[in-house]
Amino acid sequence: SSPSGPVSPSGGPVSSPPGPVSPSGGPVSSPPGPVSPSGGPVSSPPGTASPPSGGVTVWFESGSMTSGSRNILDLSVSSKHGGIGGIDLLNPTHIDPLNFTIRYHGVDYYGNVIMFPSKKTKKPNNSWRLSLRGKSTSGQKLTDFARPLVPKGPGQLANSILVFEEIGPNHYELTVEPLTRLSHYQSISSLVEQNKGAKGRYYGKL
Numbered sequence: 001s002s003p004s005g006p007v008s009p010s011g012g013p014v015s016s017p018p019g020p021v022s023p024s025g026g027p028v029s030s031p032p033g034p035v036s037p038s039g040g041p042v043s044s045p046p047g048t049a050s051p052p053s054g055g056v057t058v059w060f061e062s063g064s065m066t067s068g069s070r071n072i073l074d075l076s077v078s079s080k081h082g083g084i085g086g087i088d089l090l091n092p093t094h095i096d097p098l099n100f101t102i103r104y105h106g107v108d109y110y111g112n113v114i115m116f117p118s119k120k121t122k123k124p125n126n127s128w129r130l131s132l133r134g135k136s137t138s139g140q141k142l143t144d145f146a147r148p149l150v151p152k153g154p155g156q157l158a159n160s161i162l163v164f165e166e167i168g169p170n171h172y173e174l175t176v177e178p179l180t181r182l183s184h185y186q187s188i189s190s191l192v193e194q195n196k197g198a199k200g201r202y203y204g205k206l
Contacts, residue, residue, distance in 0.1 A: 058089040059161050071131060073162065079194060085193075086128075087127075097113045099113050117129055163176070186202065
């Protein structure tokens with residue numbers, strides 16, 4: 001009598017595996033989820049969430065800066081093109097004065113301040129002032145990195161781009177970039193504005 005199904009070369013009936021076959025001949029089973037490099041499934045520790053996103057990063061074209069030490073950056077109240085002023089990037093609620101910490105080259109400097117100068121002391125000029133005058137725990141002054149290296153010379157932070165990355169509440173890391181990088185920062189920013197005036201300085205937010 002003839003077999004009821006297909007016949008193998010040895011004469012016996014052919015039986016098919018219940019699923020796909022691996023190169024070794026066994027059935028292929030898929031892991032229930034993503035697999036780690038070690039071969040085990042990837043699982044998140046209980047009670048954990050995605051890492052928090054980083055703080056905001058803002059930048060300012062410094063210009064010549066002001067004061068004898070060249071450690072003051074003017075922050076405009078309004079802009080040339082109708083957007084927000086520079087002050088709104090660092091002090092949107094206009095707290096006067098606002099003290100904060102700046103980390104520069106890995107060192108924290110405490111006691112920097114944003115303020116709106118009163119008419120009793122200086123002409124307001126419709127601008128807030130960011131004073132880089134903080135001190136480290138060892139007594140180092142942030143002003144030392146801003147003051148001119150020679151009498152009446154340009155400040156060390158003048159004519160550059162000051163980049164402030166938020167790393168905590170009222171805590172920013174400062175990076176100084178050459179002015180030649182201005183077009184790069186403009187191209188990668190979600191917001192770009194300019195101070196009023198023919199040569200208004202640019203500022204923005206990444």
